[in-house]
Amino acid sequence: MNVNPLAGKPAEPSMLVNVPRLVTAYYAERPDPSIAAQRVAFGTSGHRGSAFDIAFNETHILAISQAICLYRRRENIDGPLFLGMDTHALSEPALASALEVLAANGVEVMIDRDRGYTPTPVVSHEILDYNRGRKSGLADGIVITPSHNPPEDGGFKYNPPHGGPADADVTAWIEQKANQLIAEELRGVVRVPFARALKAATTHRHDYIDSYVGDLGSVVDMEVIRGARLRIGVDPLGGAGVHYWGPVVERYGISVEVVNRAVDPTFRFMTVDWDGKIRMDCSSPYAMAGLISLRDRFDIAFANDTDHDRHGIVARSVGLMNPNHYLAVAVSYLFRERTRWRKDAAIGKTVVTSSIIDRVAAKLGRRLVEVPVGFKWFVDGLIDGSLGFGGEESAGASLLRIDGSVWTTDKDGIILGLLAAEITARTGRDPGELYGEITRELGAAVYERIDVPATAEQKEILKRLSPQEISAKTLAGEPILAVITNAPGNNSPIGGLKVASENGWFAVRPSGTEEVYKIYAESFRGQAHLQRIQEEARALIDKVFAAKGPHGQGSGV
DSSP: OOOOTTTTSBOOGGGSOOHHHHHHHHHHOOOOTTSGGGSOOEETTEEEEEGGGTSSOHHHHHHHHHHHHHHHHHHTOOSOEEEEEOSSTTHHHHHHHHHHHHHHTTOOEEEETTSOOOOHHHHHHHHHHHHTTOSSSOOEEEEEOOTTOOTTEEEEEEEOTTSSOOOHHHHHHHHHHHHHHHHTTTTTOOOOOHHHHHHSTTEEEEOHHHHHHHHGGGTSOHHHHHHHTOEEEEEOTTOTTTTTHHHHHHHHOOEEEESOOOOOTTOTTSBOOTTSOOOOOTTOTTTTHHHHTTGGGOSEEEEEOTTSOBEEEEETTTEEOOHHHHHHHHHHHHHHHOTTSOTTOEEEEETTSOTHHHHHHHHHTOOEEEEOSSGGGGHHHHHHTSEEEEEETTTEEEEOOTTSSOOOSSOOHHHHHHHHHHHHHHHSSOHHHHHHHHHHHHOOOEEEEEEEEOOHHHHHHHHTOOGGGOOOOEETTEEOOEEEEEOTTTOOEEEEEEEEOSSEEEEEEEOSSSSEEEEEEEESSOHHHHHHHHHHHHHHHHHHHHHTOTTTOOTTO
């Protein structure tokens, strides 16, 4: 990874997005449906893109919103739709476009009481809270966010009545219908002017903050945090949860210092990420340089990305924690302390999350459920309580309430931050110190993800790999124990390949948005062993490409 010289430093004025020009592009540019990059494309986190690239424009949002209305009709979903947005510049105009269509279609829509910002987990919480005990008239939701992506990006995702990310069959249907509407020049879209949509009888103001904040004590032990008198630092990174912390402090009496309360669509207050871009990535030491520099001021500190579904934990003992390390600490703590959870409640992780969690699960005597990448795979288990916790290596997780019932079925960075405070309060040690204890007993893992250039043909080859195509018997000097293309936890395709030995593993997956494939690798035998795993992984994949013929062979891959 070539780190930009500006990484970790304050953003320079020349880097800031021109917001008026961006919003003009949102309304002025029209996508060409014959160009793939300008079509609606739902990935694991909805449709994303920039208005500058004609990938996130009014036309897209009108079409997607109408497609969602048609999907609701098709599935008889006729309860309220909870509509939230983050602080990206394109989120506000996208919300206006969506509301124009939703109101024209007679959808009961719940917007923030003050037309403010709403984190992703809050929308999930409200959907589940409304649907509890109901069999009909179910609610669903839309969150307008590109997550931690740069300021010029926009994002739009749909959460059905289970409250979590929509399954692939749902997003495929919405995507196909939206692209059809665009190709037909939006003739099938109905809308009303924004002023009328705001005043429509079907548009309701909802107190998201009070509902969510008032319920936090059911998932995190706020009394323990208050009793310990911890000094807690929080950086919302200019995101959707910035106005939630005042009510949290007022209701629970905990000591929280919000180190930055600014909301600015240019995100000029950020330090630059590794590649020289502004990105609100709370797992990046470069984007998190500001909070890391303040770590000695607090007993525990944390930040969230722009829609607050991810977390970044800053422990006084170690600084910014690797997401895998904190997930291991959270699992170790929760499955000892949450005695009201089901005795058979399992631990959920994705196939590219650290194997230190496997070792923690074995020590706890808990079943491990390993699923493909994507939080949607944890939804059913969190709803029925068969999963106590579900976590991803990309710093996203959620957990059950203290009584063992569902909290959210989407990632919740707010409660993972507060959980770090609970852990520190109850144990008297911060999560960094506790991870040190875990490694002394179970081994220290070295983990890294690298991106490798790949053509579209090569990415397709990786998607269709079978274990039989891998002839290697050893990995970095150890016998290969498993070669999988389906996740052990649910037998669903992982969209790539994973190879494991006793003390290391690698997984390869094609990127859905870039001309690269990703190698995730981990070793319990140190950095040199990890590097050997990575080298052998690349050689193995090159061999696969070569065997597939000239179109699959990667020059320099």
